Amino acid sequence: MSNSRILNFVDGQFVEGAPGAFFENRNPCDNSVISLVSEADKATVDRAVDAARRALNGPWGKMAVAERAEILHKVADGITRRFEEFLEAECLDTGKPKSLARHIDIPRGAANFKIFADLVKNVATEAFQMPTPDGTGALNYSVRKPKGVIGVICPWNLPLLLMTWKVGPAMACGNAVIVKPSEETPTTATLLGEVMNEAGVPPGVYNVVHGFGPGSAGEFITTHKGVNAITFTGETRTGAAIIKASADQIRPVSLELGGKNPAIVFADCDLDKAIEGTTRSAFANCGQVCLGTERVYVERPIFDRFVARLKAAAEGLKVGVPADAASNMGPLISKEHQGKVLGYYQTAKDLGATVVTGGGRPAMDGALADGAWVEPTIWTGLGDDSAIMREEIFGPCCHVSPFDSEDEVIARANDTDYGLCASIWTESTSRAHRVAAQMETGLVWINSWFLRDLRTPFGGAKRSGIGREGGVHSLEFYTELSNICVKL
Numbered sequence: 089m090s091n092s093r094i095l096n097f098v099d100g101q102f103v104e105g106a107p108g109a110f111f112e113n114r115n116p117c118d119n120s121v122i123s124l125v126s127e128a129d130k131a132t133v134d135r136a137v138d139a140a141r142r143a144l145n146g147p148w149g150k151m152a153v154a155e156r157a158e159i160l161h162k163v164a165d166g167i168t169r170r171f172e173e174f175l176e177a178e179c180l181d182t183g184k185p186k187s188l189a190r191h192i193d194i195p196r197g198a199a200n201f202k203i204f205a206d207l208v209k210n211v212a213t214e215a216f217q218m219p220t221p222d223g224t225g226a227l228n229y230s231v232r233k234p235k236g237v238i239g240v241i242c243p244w245n246l247p248l249l250l251m252t253w254k255v256g257p258a259m260a261c262g263n264a265v266i267v268k269p270s271e272e273t274p275t276t277a278t279l280l281g282e283v284m285n286e287a288g289v290p291p292g293v294y295n296v297v298h299g300f301g302p303g304s305a306g307e308f309i310t311t312h313k314g315v316n317a318i319t320f321t322g323e324t325r326t327g328a329a330i331i332k333a334s335a336d337q338i339r340p341v342s343l344e345l346g347g348k349n350p351a352i353v354f355a356d357c358d359l360d361k362a363i364e365g366t367t368r369s370a371f372a373n374c375g376q377v378c379l380g381t382e383r384v385y386v387e388r389p390i391f392d393r394f395v396a397r398l399k400a401a402a403e404g405l406k407v408g409v410p411a412d413a414a415s416n417m418g419p420l421i422s423k424e425h426q427g428k429v430l431g432y433y434q435t436a437k438d439l440g441a442t443v444v445t446g447g448g449r450p451a452m453d454g455a456l457a458d459g460a461w462v463e464p465t466i467w468t469g470l471g472d473d474s475a476i477m478r479e480e481i482f483g484p485c486c487h488v489s490p491f492d493s494e495d496e497v498i499a500r501a502n503d504t505d506y507g508l509c510a511s512i513w514t515e516s517t518s519r520a521h522r523v524a525a526q527m528e529t530g531l532v533w534i535n536s537w538f539l540r541d542l543r544t545p546f547g548g549a550k551r552s553g554i555g556r557e558g559g560v561h562s563l564e565f566y567t568e569l570s571n572i573c574v575k576l
């Protein structure tokens with residue numbers, strides 16, 4: 089068992105939470121214990137909220153925007169300077185390939201601070217001149233103020249990326265944060281505490297409390313009277329619990345939730361690009377991306393060719409440990425999640441799906457045999473109403489169905505409770521725009537997937553979320569806008 093201990097980060101210091109209460113953080117590659125994590129009790133969360141409030145009433149609240157932005161640039165630079173430490177920690181917690189995290193997770197961790205630090209310095213607010221009966225007129229202008237203490241509750245699939253995607257804009261807008269990382273991935277949020285101190289972030293602005301959801305740190309944050317807003321990324325069911333917990337205090341929530349995302353592949357697509365894109369969207373990060381494609385609709389004339397090529401691409405993926413430079417697929421996050429995904433693999437067989445490839449666990453040697461590995465899997469032959477087509481699986485798998493007309497595929501792609509994103513593959517510009525505009529999703533990619541410009545609105549429709557973050561949309565959530573009316 090590892091002796092490494094992960095502590096909470098409160099008021100600029102690493103502290104133990106509930107005395108002696110530690111939970112295990114396990115390596116998904118072999119199920120060994122990586123570290124013991126100190127669980128925050130209610131008193132620890134109270135201390136974090138008090139520290140956050142003091143920071144808001146003290147140096148952080150009084151700091152000029154330009155100085156705050158400069159400090160956030162130092163945070164980004166600190167992540168970059170300690171890049172290899174963040175990379176090691178993220179890959180140990182998640183099992184994801186270093187080649188992936190090196191290009192996505194860690195650089196985005198830094199970028200999430202820079203983009204919003206620059207944005208807040210340059211966004212104007214509105215002003216209106218208004219006539220009054222006495223002829224002197226009035227002037228209305230608005231000012232943005234920080235919302236206050238923001239609870240940031242995070243998932244495990246892209247831990248640093250998704251946490252900083254909230255913390256970057258929250259801090260840029262002058263708020264203080266209480267972060268609860270997923271219990272599966274506590275390390276990089278904790279390491280970021282060191283970077284915050286090195287960058288000169290005042291104590292209490294960035295706090296990290298560890299633990300679980302109900303009856304633990306998650307619930308202590310969502311029910312805390314001193315928390316002014318909650319931003320959450322995770323499962324739709326948990327999002328519903330968070331809305332309920334916030335209802336009594338009429339507290340704003342921003343929810344980025346699950347998906348059951350379609351890819352639509354027209355016969356006039358560039359097939360090489362569609363295969364490359366769909367291989368990434370279905371299997372990257374072992375299928376554990378909220379934006380991942382689990383439903384692929386392919387126009388009938390190219391259906392057989394597409395399935396054969398996607399099968400070859402899936403079978404070309406190399407499952408392996410993070411440090412293996414040739415590996416492009418790691419394990420799932422945990423044995424528990426492996427059980428859930430393998431359950432769906434069994435359901436697909438029971439429902440009579442054709443298993444084009446995969447459908448089980450890969451053979452792994454030695455200690456890795458106890459890891460949370462699953463095979464990349466492709467099915468055909470199921471109806472749109474099956475559980476495989478309706479429920480988010482969050483594993484490296486997709487179902488491919490043929491379609492015959494544009495109207496048919498639009499209706500089928502939209503026939504879901506979720507509305508996070510869609511990908512459209514076609515070389516026809518007019519068809520691409522026509523179909524994109526009819527997708528009931530917050531995001532549409534044409535001939536690409538997960539291509540991100542952080543100035544754009546990000547979020548889901550239907551059961552995939554509430555609100556948009558990104559660019560100025562993040563400012564909408566993380567600030568309170570006040571109108572000031574001046575009678576002249």
Ligand code: NAD
Pocket residue numbers: 241242243244245250268269270271299300301302305306307310321322323324326327329330343344345346347377378480482508548552553
């Ligand atoms: P999860 O909902 O199980 O957990 C997310 C976080 O919420 C964890 O920190 C957890 O401890 C906490 N939590 C759980 N119950 C809680 C409660 N009652 N009160 C307060 N906190 C609670 O999600 P997960 O399994 O960590 O992540 C996978 C899910 O996240 C998938 O559904 C995926 O689609 C979704 N996701 C969505 C986006 C998006 O941008 N839309 C991004 C990434 C992941």
Ligand code: 6OD
Pocket residue numbers: 245246250253376377378379540546
């Ligand atoms: O790129 C982002 O900003 C973002 N929020 C990605 C979400 C990925 C979901 O797993």
